[in-house]
Amino acid sequence: MNDADLAVIAAEPDPDWELLASPPSDHATPDKAALHLDLNGWEGPLDLLLDLARRQKVDLRTISILDLVDQYLAYIDRAGMMRLELAADYLVMAAWLAYLKSLLLLPHDPLVEPSPEELALRLQLRLQRLAAMRESGARLMARDRLGRDVFARGAPEGLRVDKRHRWTCEWFDLVAAYGQVKARSQPVVHMVRERPVMTLESALARVSALLGVALDWLDLRAFLPARSEAGFADPQLRRSALASSFVAALELAKQGKAEMRQAEPFAPLMLRAAR
């Protein structure tokens, strides 16, 4: 717990009130008590009412609501005389109590709902509940409290479970790990396999040479070297030749030396010299 916070809360002054007189003494008669104007530390109108009710020195169930109303209004009047800024909720309570008093004093009007007795009873019930909780709080605080009146062990050894790991490892994992380490640390040589390709340059030369002699539209595949030519039986080289020739055709079209057309996607790609 944070000491500072408790201290702050405990000492927190109520900004709406200031201490004008000594705190009410328990020995004061109700009349004398009514002259006290201890407005410091009330926690709202209900709190003030409860304290006034207590000073009637009777069971809260039998308090005189009218007396209570009078005492409350007297307090508020007196505060007014002393030009105290009164918090709004105290004034609201004063107005309500004045109204209740008038209802209680006037001949009973059955049309007024709720009846003044009912209002008075509700106020009484509220005061009883606040009083009950205030007393309970005090009784709670007066109990033997751990750390104040009773004490836990000053220096407990503490309970804890010591965890022990039993490590496991499989023989295979051990050997495989060594293999991985060795493999990882071996010098690595990168070799690029030589692959049969037809370069773009040779494709360009071949396609433009053939375009010069062709008279009309020709399928691009007609420009590829025949299988009988050296090495061109190799399917990999044929694919390379197809790709290179296609790029060569695009290049020639870009240079304005060739025209290309295709009837539909994936239809044969037709090629001829630019006219």
Added chain:
Amino acid sequence: MPGELVRAVEAALFAATEPMTPQAIGAHLGGADVREALAEIAAHYEGRGIELVERGGRWHFQTAGDLAHLLRPEREDQRKLSRAATECLAIIAYHEPVSRAEIEAIRGVQTARGTLDVLMEAGWVRVAGRREVPGRPVIFATTPDFLAHFGLESRRDLPGIEDLRAAGLLDPVDDAFAALVDGDLTAAKDHATEAVEDAE
């Protein structure tokens, strides 16, 4: 001579830094059922300077309450809970779970921002969920630490709680009023009327 289990439970609770449930003690001691041992130890310590107590289902050793005057630290470093905080704590303990609005309905004033924080920081109050009503307000309840600190075995041991309940003082005003109107409103009215008559 105490049995092995009794000795072990005694030592475990003695060494523990926090109150322990019988389950926790048992788990620590290899799954034993320690409830009988706890009863035996509690009986053994009766009347000694130390006692074994149960607070909210958890057990711990503490010094006997009547020795407080001898053991209280000389340095009177007493942190006193403010009246507002004390009231809030009482209301939460006697009514739990309870919303801030319900606390305020009883106290008749707004609760300052820090008041509930102080109680939660002390470890005595916790947020216990939300009430399933419009706005879903947070509701508060007390903790096992609260019971341990105030020496309560359970909430049933809250001072006077049975009397308060019997008197309807833990019911909201509306309920109490309705009950009175149904039942002995006449009696209550008589009081009120008497009071009026007295004043007249």
Added chain:
Amino acid sequence: MPGELVRAVEAALFAATEPMTPQAIGAHLGGADVREALAEIAAHYEGRGIELVERGGRWHFQTAGDLAHLLRPEREDQRKLSRAATECLAIIAYHEPVSRAEIEAIRGVQTARGTLDVLMEAGWVRVAGRREVPGRPVIFATTPDFLAHFGLESRRDLPGIEDLRAAGLLDPVDDAFAALVDGDLTAAKDHATEAVEDAE
């Protein structure tokens, strides 16, 4: 029933945060002579789970020594050696004795501080002295427990490099993967070639 003084001494010692001399206890309790009370309490607790002991003139409560194993039980859990630890262990086994720097040179990565600790905790690796080179680094070797755990008669039973190569364990992971993928790739390539040829 213990006397008041005995109860007070008992409570004071229980709540004390450190061992206390009889004088200090007495001073706390209004100047009483507490030596008899201490003797009475010590006798009372004999054979229980708690005992009152004197150490160097100061008294304190402690849990009975024979219960220590209950208050601090050991729980074993099985854990698989991490990959890094397995590699270290393998390197130590194949190259022992080796220093940490040599292990790192072989693994090609730094070895975390705890890795060797784990191997020593497992009882498989021990410090085997220092290498007589500048810096005198600690060198590590395997233990008989290591051989026992892996069912080896001696380190000579570890498979040799050639065995590892034959088992494919020396192939770098990437190559092994490429070999697998290549297999599939050939099939895929054949399809592609067919497609080109079909088109022709």
